[in-house]
Structures are given as C-alpha cells and as structure tokens.
Amino acid sequence: MALKAEIIKKEQYKISKWSGGTTTQLAIYPKEAKYEERDFKWRLSSAEVNIEESTFTKLPEIHRIIMIIEGKLKLEHLGHHSCILYPFQQDSFEGDWETKSWGKVRDFNLMFTDECKGKLDSAHINKNQDYFCLFPLKDKKFFQYTKAVYCVWGKINIKVSEEENYILESGDTILLNIKDKENMSIAIIGKEDSDIILMDILVYK
DSSP: OOEEEEEEOGGGOEEEEETTEEEEEEEEESTTOOGGGTOOSEEEEEEEEOSSEEEOOOOTTOEEEEEEEESOEEEEETTSOEEEEOTTOEEEEETTSOEEEESOEEEEEEEEOTTEEEEEEEEEEOTTOEEEEEEOOSOOOOSEEEEEEEEEESEEEEESSSSOEEEEETTOEEEEEEOOOSOEEEEEEESSSEEEEEEEEEEOO
C-alpha cells in the first residue's frame, strides 16, 4: 500500500489569537506554507469563537467548509445564503464572500484552492466498534490524496494493516497521504466512545 501516515499530536499545533478568540492550525500543505502569506493549497484548523458576533476575514480564491464542534452558529453570506449550524453540521462557501456569524462556538475549518478538492464528514464510533473508511478513487487524475482523521473526543485505533496501527486521542490528527491510484480502505476502531471528523483532500498540481 503506497500510504504514508503522519500523526500530529495536539501539543504540536500552532495556536494564534485573534480579536474574537483563538485559531489552532492542525495541518497545512505544503508544510512550508504560511497562512499569513496565503501560499497554501489546503489548510485544516479549529477555532474557538468567544464573542457573539464576528465578521470573517476575506480570503479571495479560497474555498471554505466549516463544521461546528460545540455550540450553535448562525452564518450569513451577504448576497448568497444564510444558515444555522449545530454540532457536526457544515456549510460551504467562498472565501471572498462577505460573511458574518453569530454565536460562541468551537468549529472546524477546511480551506483549499482551485488546485484541490475537499470534503468533510463526521462519525460517532462506539467502544469496540469497527468503522471502515474507504479511499474512493473514482477520480484518478490527482497528484496526492490525503485522508485526514481528527479525533474530537475519545480514543480510536487507526488500522492501516495488520502490522500498522495508530492510536489517536482527543485533539489528535492523522494524515494518510497516498499517491497510488488503487482503491483501498482503513479500519477505525473505537477504544472508547468517540466522535471524529474525516477529511478527503485531493491535490491536482
């Protein structure tokens, strides 16, 4: 299996403060990219929003997906759509839209450029439950495919093969990078009752 695994422990994350709370960068691609310079192809982050009303920073040419982890969030994209999100619900929008939000929340964010495609999913896994996770490789024109798993709460075992297992605890992330074009799958086993967020990110250039 042409798969490379990288575990990122919560102690390794880069945390930055902003006027309404904090943002934790979980992963960025390429690794040497800097969010401040907007030279990334994709970025995973989580934010703590501690004020009732905020305005999103505009990010031209960036596609965004936001998922709520805790709390309730109202989003209004001026001239487009509005929605109310509860835990593990998500919304997709463009970074250059004028976006306002209401609600104190903890959220999860995926950002990516036109050179990528991305999606978010979530799952609850009971203790000792096996959750099989596919790499759906219908589109085989990609340069790199990353399947990422973020352990929101609990403890899970990522089973890549009989010999290759990785343990994630609350707040940890694993990046599974593949360049092989063959279909494959992994098993996620609940060591405790757990909630996870799964990401699929395809890079084309």
